[in-house]
Amino acid sequence: MRVSTVTMFEQSVSSMNRQQNDFMKVGQQIASGRRVVNPSDDPQAASRAVGVAQSKAVTQQHMDARVSARNSLSQEESILNSVSDAIASAKTLMIQASSDTLSDVDRESIASELRGIYETVIGQANATDGNGRYLFGGYQDNSPPYVREADGSVSYVGDDNVREQRIDSSRLMPVTDNGNKIFASVPSGAKYITEMGDNQGSVIVGGPTVVDSSDPGYGQQYRIEFSGDGEDATYTVETFDTATQQWVALDPAGDYQDVDYVAGEQIRFGGLSLTLDGTAADGDSFTLGRATEMEPNLFKTFENALAVLEQPAETPQQKAALRNTLNTSMRELDNSLDNVLTVRASVGARLNEIDVVDSVGGNRMLNYEQTLSDLVDLDYAEAISEYSLRQVGLQAAQRAFVDIQGMSLFDRL
Incomplete structure (x- = not known):
């Protein structure tokens, strides 16, 4: 078989191009630091790397979400800490205001300080996060959740929803709490409280205190209603019938129907004990119920306390109203403090959970990075050795081409 000069040239050029292509490929790998520069380099590894890279990107998004969630929860925890301190300070002032030795001027001074605390709590309830969204308005986070009405009272205009954020593929976490849960709720085991009607007498309620929580009537709502004035006064204990939505006598033929009122006596019913003292007037009444059923509202508590502290307490009726209101407010x-602390504990638990999920996510991210490195990253020692080998091969191909190019039969003549 005769080998033509053209064939030798073509084979030499093809060998040179092949060696140069291999040499440039290794150089590109070294420059990029990746073994798989193009999918054709290792189709299986490239395919797996795409899936791992997508999982890594999702994990990174969850990490960014946890940063945002941690910021919101940390800010809420800080605000709840301030609110709990404000409530404790308010109770201290009310204890001070309950002293019989204070004058009206002294109580007005205490009311002024209490109003400052009240305004502080309102400001905290309308706090915003770093993005200008109101923390405690639920989904209504573009406007203040608490607004003042024409009569000076404070109303909640947010909703009962809770903003959530996905901090992991399987965890959707609440990152805020709505205002009703914080400022208009109480724990399920909250104490009994007393609300008085538009009373004209000077009866003061001491208590109620729980003496037997196993009593069948414990947990129900009660009302004490007076008939007659002064020494002729009697009282009837009623309970609220949830079926008929009406007040009915607790024991129509027994010990709680038209009972002669004696100042200073102790009354027990429904597992409760309370003391009534002072002078009763016809039509006076007191309602006793679990705090969960009495429409709890921290701002209303402040407003009621301020209303009696800013008014003179000269008559027995005014003094009784002052004492009863302050006792109920305390x-x-x-x-409210128990509720705020409960919510704050929930926020702390969520912050701890974020730390745990963050640790797991960090380990997952390291695993993804290691897997990607195993799939597509370059072994530099092997690559440099291959680079040197390809360089020698290219030089040899070039030298062979030069030698073949110079060959001629005329050299043999």
Whole structure:
């Protein structure tokens, strides 16, 4: 078989191109630091790398979401800490205001300080996060959740929803709490509280205190209603019938129907004990119920306390109203403080959970990075050795082409 000069040239050029292509490929791998530069380099590894890269990107998104969630929860925890301190300070002032030695001027001074605390709590309830969204308005986070009405009271205009954020593929976490849960709720085990009607007498309620929580009537709502004035006064204990939505006598033919009122006596019913003292007037009434059933509202508690502290307490009726209102307000503050601390504990638990999920996510991210490295990253020692080998091969191909190019029969003549 005769080998033509053209064939030798073509084979030499093809060998040179092949060696140069291999040499450039290794150089590209070294420059990029990746073994798989193009999918054709290792189709199986490239395919697996795409899936791992997608999982890594999702994990990174969850990590970013946890940063945002941690910021929101940390800010809420800080605000709840301030609110709990404010409630404790308010109760201290009310205890001070309950002293019989204070004058009206002294109580007005205490009311001024209490109003400052009240305004502080309102400001905290309308706090925003770093993005200008209101924390405690639920989904209504573009406007203040608490607004003042024409009569000066504070109303909640947010909703009962809770903003959530996905911090992991299997965890959707609440990152805020709505205002009703914080400022208008109490724990399920909250104490009994007393609300008085538009009374004209000077009866003061001491208690109620729980003496037997196993009593069949414990947990129900009760009302004490007076008939007659002064020494002729009698009282009837009623309970609220949830079926008919009406007040009915607790024991129509027994010990709680038209009972002669004796100042200072102790009454027991429904597992409760309370003391009535002072002068009763016809039509006076007191309602007793679990705090969970008495429409709890921290702002209403402040408003009721301020209303009596800013008014003179000269007559027996005014002094009784002052004492009863402050006693009820202090119980409500205790319940509100317990509720705020419960919510704060929930926030702390969520922050701890984020730390745990963050640790797991960090380990997962390291695993993904290691897997990607095993699939597509370059072994530099092997690559440099291959680079040197390809360089020698290219030089040899070039040298062979030069030698073949110079060959001629005329050299043999």
